[in-house]
Amino acid sequence: MFKKIFVSLLIILVLSVGALAADIPKITIGWTPPDITGVFKTATDFFEASARQATENDIPVEIITRSPASHIEFASQIAIIEDFIQRKVDVIAISPIEVEVVKPALIKAIEAGIPVVVVNLLEPIEGVDVDCYIGFDNTVAGTVSAYAVIDYFGGPGILGEGEKVDAAESTYLDLEFWQNLYTPEVIAGLQDLSLNGAIVEGIAGGFFSVARLRGFHSVIDQFPNIKIVTTLPADWNREKGIKVTEDMLSANPQGTLDFIWAASNEMGLGAMLTCERMNRPEVKIFTNDGTPESVERIREGRLIAETWHGFPEWGWYGTKYAVMLALGLKDMMVPQFFDIRPRIEWQGNADKFYPNPELEPIDWNAIKEAYQK
Numbered sequence: 001m002f003k004k005i006f007v008s009l010l011i012i013l014v015l016s017v018g019a020l021a022a023d024i025p026k027i028t029i030g031w032t033p034p035d036i037t038g039v040f041k042t043a044t045d046f047f048e049a050s051a052r053q054a055t056e057n058d059i060p061v062e063i064i065t066r067s068p069a070s071h072i073e074f075a076s077q078i079a080i081i082e083d084f085i086q087r088k089v090d091v092i093a094i095s096p097i098e099v100e101v102v103k104p105a106l107i108k109a110i111e112a113g114i115p116v117v118v119v120n121l122l123e124p125i126e127g128v129d130v131d132c133y134i135g136f137d138n139t140v141a142g143t144v145s146a147y148a149v150i151d152y153f154g155g156p157g158i159l160g161e162g163e164k165v166d167a168a169e170s171t172y173l174d175l176e177f178w179q180n181l182y183t184p185e186v187i188a189g190l191q192d193l194s195l196n197g198a199i200v201e202g203i204a205g206g207f208f209s210v211a212r213l214r215g216f217h218s219v220i221d222q223f224p225n226i227k228i229v230t231t232l233p234a235d236w237n238r239e240k241g242i243k244v245t246e247d248m249l250s251a252n253p254q255g256t257l258d259f260i261w262a263a264s265n266e267m268g269l270g271a272m273l274t275c276e277r278m279n280r281p282e283v284k285i286f287t288n289d290g291t292p293e294s295v296e297r298i299r300e301g302r303l304i305a306e307t308w309h310g311f312p313e314w315g316w317y318g319t320k321y322a323v324m325l326a327l328g329l330k331d332m333m334v335p336q337f338f339d340i341r342p343r344i345e346w347q348g349n350a351d352k353f354y355p356n357p358e359l360e361p362i363d364w365n366a367i368k369e370a371y372q373k
Helices: 002-022 038-056 074-087 099-111 138-152 175-181 184-188 207-220 238-251 265-277 292-299 311-326 364-372
Strands: 027-032 061-065 091-094 116-119 132-135 195-201 226-233 259-262 284-289 305-308 337-339 343-345
Touching (some): 027 038, 038 311, 074 099, 132 311, 138 259, 138 343, 195 207, 226 238, 238 259, 311 364
Parallel strands (some): 284 305
């Protein structure tokens, strides 16, 4: 008799636990990057990795990824957002192709009761009540890149022939690091630094391109003998980066160009390949973003340095916070702003980024418990 009662209670307990786990509804996240190559492929991989881990912990998550074919197909991303609204996804995650372009569609999503997570951005989108931003200040990202250029060509730091700073592999080479290093006195002592450089920007006049250029110039323009001889757009595209670099090298023959800064690594990798093909090793390439490919090129010395934009963080925490929003946990656990803090990747710290980027583990059990209370 007691054995039967014990078995019955055990069955009830198991069924109760199963029912509790089933209380977590399936969560569908609509994720729309500007394209699905390069940096956005990396972000997508980590959206999906985080979703798999959530599902393994009894929080079923599906990522629906849809993107325009290129960074200039503005209408396509609007149509994707509107489709997500029609599908009644639980959360929309987006890296905007351009901020102003997608604002009306995001407002529609919010009016439909769909939470929005924006990645690749910390600057608030005016007039849009975004639930969570995961990203970085694009002006800061360009600023950090410019300090790396100055470092390599003679300023203090970690990269070049100037005064070496004692920086461990774990040193966070972010804006604070560089500003503490480049005091007004240090900058005054480098006024004779003479260089010619070129810039490969993204979409001319676009939000992200303008912000990164503004940051880069805020440093470079403090050195009167550093000349930016040309700035050409390549629409964040590698093939276009190859073409504009060909034009830059043709217009600036051997010995007249010291560096190219590309505002994204797809364009920067295109610039690197072109300099190698045209036998221009004296032109040093600096870039922004951070993917397994670009970090490997840094290890090889083919790229000098890159400013990290945190694509694994976008996906890893993007899924985490989207799940929390879908479960109604916004006020408890979701930050409005998650700052990646752009920082320099170089040969001395490449292993901190790939193949195993350092990401904080997600406590899915704590999320379940918070929802079930």
